[in-house]
Every structure is written in structure tokens, then in C-alpha cells.
Amino acid sequence: MTPLAHDVQHPLWRDTAPAGEDHPPLSGDHRADVTVIGAGFTGLRAALMLAEAGTRVIVLDAGDVGYGASGRTGGQVNPMLPFNTPNRLRALLGPVYFERLAQTSLGSADELFALIERYRIDCQPRQNGWLRVLHSPRALKEARAGMAAWNAFGAGMEEVDGATLAKLSGTTAYRAGVLTPRGGAVQPLALARGLAEAAKSRGAAIHGQSAVTTLERRDGAWHVRTARGAVTSDWVIVATNGYTGGLIPTLPRSILPVTPAQIATDPLPDEVISSILPGGHTISDSRRIIMYARREPDGRMIFGGLGQRGRDGRVGGFDWLARDAARVFPQLAQVRWRYRWSGVIALTDDHLPHLHEPEPGLLAGLGYNGRGVAMANVMGRVMAERVLGAAPETLPFPLSPIRAMPLRGARIAGMGSAIKVLRLLDRLETRPG
Numbered sequence: 299m300t301p302l303a304h305d306v307q308h309p310l311w312r313d314t315a316p317a318g319e320d321h322p323p324l325s326g327d328h329r330a331d332v333t334v335i336g337a338g339f340t341g342l343r344a345a346l347m348l349a350e351a352g353t354r355v356i357v358l359d360a361g362d363v364g365y366g367a368s369g370r371t372g373g374q375v376n377p378m379l380p381f382n383t384p385n386r387l388r389a390l391l392g393p394v395y396f397e398r399l400a401q402t403s404l405g406s407a408d409e410l411f412a413l414i415e416r417y418r419i420d421c422q423p424r425q426n427g428w429l430r431v432l433h434s435p436r437a438l439k440e441a442r443a444g445m446a447a448w449n450a451f452g453a454g455m456e457e458v459d460g461a462t463l464a465k466l467s468g469t470t471a472y473r474a475g476v477l478t479p480r481g482g483a484v485q486p487l488a489l490a491r492g493l494a495e496a497a498k499s500r501g502a503a504i505h506g507q508s509a510v511t512t513l514e515r516r517d518g519a520w521h522v523r524t525a526r527g528a529v530t531s532d533w534v535i536v537a538t539n540g541y542t543g544g545l546i547p548t549l550p551r552s553i554l555p556v557t558p559a560q561i562a563t564d565p566l567p568d569e570v571i572s573s574i575l576p577g578g579h580t581i582s583d584s585r586r587i588i589m590y591a592r593r594e595p596d597g598r599m600i601f602g603g604l605g606q607r608g609r610d611g612r613v614g615g616f617d618w619l620a621r622d623a624a625r626v627f628p629q630l631a632q633v634r635w636r637y638r639w640s641g642v643i644a645l646t647d648d649h650l651p652h653l654h655e656p657e658p659g660l661l662a663g664l665g666y667n668g669r670g671v672a673m674a675n676v677m678g679r680v681m682a683e684r685v686l687g688a689a690p691e692t693l694p695f696p697l698s699p700i701r702a703m704p705l706r707g708a709r710i711a712g713m714g715s716a717i718k719v720l721r722l723l724d725r726l727e728t729r730p731g
């Protein structure tokens with residue numbers, strides 16, 4: 299995998315997570331039941347479940363545990379799929395999978411918090427609720443329609459008026475909001491490391507610095523190679539999401555890689571931070587170019603949005619984020635944003651996570667469209683269930699063929715300009731009045 303220029307950035311999480319264990323590179327020839335490619339939330343959750351079921355699992359990552367988006371994410375555990383309205387989801391999926399996926403995604407935050415508790419993972423889990431704040435009358439109208447539909451499935455969402463929102467969030471930049479009580483946050487690198495330790499303690503082997511360079515099926519088994527080793531297994535799970543390369547040649551063409559970016563402060567004094575998210579809610583907004591933020595128990599502020607990847611691979615947009623943070627929370631106008639980092643995620647054309655089984659014994663699950671903390675965990679669990687014998691028609695995700703995304707090249711080339719236009723539209727809609 300080509301190193302990404304943003305790898306030199308330093309995510310805050312590396313300074314605040316408990317130290318991780320060593321995961322030496324794969325060396326020599328090995329036999330396993332399952333090879334998992336990618337040690338993020340998806341791959342680690344699959345490995346943990348498989349190891350617990352007594353399956354021999356080897357996890358390989360080009361970097362290390364949490365090297366990809368899982369160790370760089372905003373760590374907001376938001377249930378529900380992004381972008382699609384309930385009506386559109388129903389049209390895309392049909393009634394059976396609509397109902398299944400709606401229930402699964404609404405329960406995805408509870409599922410993750412229960413997993414964390416079960417394995418006693420030390421990752422600062424907190425389920426204080428997620429505030430989605432609405433920037434325009436149109437967004438409010440859409441949110442009300444969505445809320446009625448999701449609450450019919452037991453989402454428990456509540457509308458929050460402007461005055462209450464100001465108290466809960468510390469910002470007056472939004473007209474109203476929706477509170478989803480099941481939302482929360484984790485220290486994501488600590489979660490990834492905790493999942494890895496739980497999987498290892500149940501017998502999984504994990505190797506960092508072990509980029510898989512070839513994947514082929516021979517004599518009824520799968521063979522993967524890294525620079526210094528090889529694994530033969532009955533199943534391979536590809537859990538590479540935004541970092542997907544050409545191991546399955548058609549897979550990268552089915553997703554659009556985008557680069558969310560984040561900034562974080564050192565712990566801030568009480569007089570600066572006390573009015574911001576005092577109840578420990580997470581917050582994100584309804585703009586096309588979204589903002590998301592959280593306040594840490596130690597008084598740090600973390601603010602995120604979308605970065606822009608230049609031709610040289612470097613990611614920009616951090617100064618814009620700092621300006622936006624000061625717009626949303628004027629209390630932060632003078633603070634120093636010491637940390638700046640980004641990572642890569644995968645968008646899909648229909649904005650749904652995709653589960654593929656292109657050949658017998660080969661699974662790929664990806665495409666969380668920026669909402670992967672809870673859903674990657676679900677996908678990992680579901681792929682493990684499939685390996686353990688679940689019939690495809692019983693899974694919450696339909697098994698779908700890998701389809702090339704229309705106009706993908708043009709979308710990648712035009713992303714910088716598109717972000718500028720979308721920001722402008724957001725700004726026009728966000729104008730007071």
C-alpha cells in the first residue's frame with residue numbers, strides 16, 4: 299500500500315490511549331481457518347468473535363492495530379445509517395432488508411457499548427446521547443420526517459428547540475436539534491487496542507507491518523502473501539474500508555475514498571470550556587460538509603469535518619476547521635489547536651455498507667459512509683457469523699455483487715471543487731433568517 303502523506307500527522311488518541319502491545323510482522327508460512335486483512339474495528343471484531351468460537355484466526359495489517367480510520371476517527375458512536383431517508387432506504391433495500399438494517403443500525407451503539415462492557419475494554423465509553431444540530435429550515439423539516447419514521451422503530455429521538463439546544467451544546471449557531479439518547483463516544487484507539495487484546499487472549503494472532511501483497515485461491519484454499527510470510531486459510535475477510543487496494547481488483551472501484559480531518563486542543567481551562575457540551579453529549583450538524591465535535595472528560599475539545607487531499611497526498615483544510623470551530627463555539631476563538639490529523643473512509647454510491655462474497659470463502663465488508671464506529675463493529679460480527687455458518691439470507695446486510703461506482707474518477711478529481719461549492723451552499727443556507 300502506498301504510504302499516505304497524512305501518516306506523519308499525530309492523532310491525539312496516540313497520546314491518550316493505554317500503550318498497545320507489540321504485533322510483530324508475519325514471518326514464515328502459516329495455516330489458519332481464517333485470515334483477516336485489516337486490524338480496524340471491522341477486522342478486529344470479526345477476529346474476536348471467530349477466536350472465541352475456537353476458529354484459528356490470523357489478522358494482518360499494513361500498519362498496526364488501529365493504523366487506519368479506527369485509530370484516527372472522531373470516535374462518536376452514532377447509531378443509524380447516514381444520508382438516506384427512511385423512504386429512500388426502503389426503496390433501496392425492499393421491506394425485509396429495510397426492517398432488518400433499520401433495527402440493526404438503531405441497535406448498533408447499544409451493541410458496541412455492550413461489547414465494551416463484556417470484554418471490559420478500557421476506552422472511556424460514555425453513552426450520554428448524540429445531538430444532531432440543524433442548520434436550516436429544510437434540514438429541520440427533513441429531520442422531523444426522519445424522526446417520526448425512526449421512532450416507529452424505537453429510536454427514542456427527541457426534538458430539541460433552539461433555547462434548550464443552546465444550553466445543552468453551548469452554541470447558538472443552530473436553529474434546533476435532535477437528541478438520540480443511545481449515541482455516545484469512545485477513545486477509539488483504546489477501543490481498537492482493547493479489541494485486539496481480547497482477540498489475542500482468545501487465541502487470535504495479530505501481525506502489524508504485514509501488508510498483504512497477493513491474494514489467490516489455489517487447490518481449494520486461499521493464499522495470502524506478505525513481504526516475509528504467507529498464510530493459507532479456508533476463509534479470507536477483507537476489512538480494509540477506505541484503505542482498500544487492489545487485492546480484490548474490482549473492490550476499490552466500488553468506493554469513493556474521502557478524508558475526514560480533525561483538530562484537538564490540550565485540556566482547556568474551565569472558563570473556556572464549561573459552557574460547551576456540559577452534559578457530555580456528542581454533536582454533529584446537518585450541513586453537506588458536516589462538523590462533529592466532542593468535549594473530553596479532561597477538558598480537551600475535539601472538532602472534525604472534511605479534509606481535502608491534494609495531488610501530493612497531503613491533507614489540507616485544518617485552518618478552515620479551526621475557523622469553523624470558532625464560528626460554532628465562539629468560546630474557542632483564541633484556543634490553540636495542537637493536534638491535526640486525518641484518515642481515509644469509504645463512501646458508497648447508495649450510502650449503504652456493502653457486504654460482498656465474490657468467491658467462495660472470500661468476504662469483504664466496507665462502506666460505512668463516515669458512520670463506522672458502531673457499524674464496523676456490526677459488519678465484523680456479521681462476517682464472523684457468515685464464516686461460522688450463517689446462511690446469507692439470514693444476515694442483516696444483503697450479500698451484493700461488487701459494482702463499480704459510476705463516474706468515480708471524475709468524482710475523485712473534482713472533489714476539491716465540489717467541497718468548495720457544497721461549503722458555499724451550506725453557508726448560504728446557514729445565514730440567519
Ligand SMILES: Cc1cc2nc3c(=O)[nH]c(=O)nc-3n(C[C@H](O)[C@H](O)[C@H](O)COP(=O)(O)OP(=O)(O)OC[C@H]3O[C@@H](n4cnc5c(N)ncnc54)[C@H](O)[C@@H]3O)c2cc1C
Pocket residue numbers: 299335336337338339340341358359360361362364365366367368369370371372373374375376508509510511537538539540541542543545557558559560590602639640641642643664666667668669670671672674
Ligand atoms: C478523521 C475521521 C473521523 C471519523 N469520525 C467518525 C465518527 O465520529 N463516528 C463514526 O461512526 N465514524 C467516524 N469515522 C469513520 C470510522 O472511523 C470508520 O468507518 C471505521 O473506523 C472503519 O473501520 P474499518 O476497520 O472498516 O477500517 P480501518 O480502521 O480504516 O482499517 C482498515 C485497515 O486495513 C489495513 N489495510 C489496508 N490494506 C491492507 C493490506 N493490503 N494488507 C494489510 N492491511 C491492509 C489498513 O492499514 C487499515 O489499518 C471517522 C473516520 C475518520 C478518518
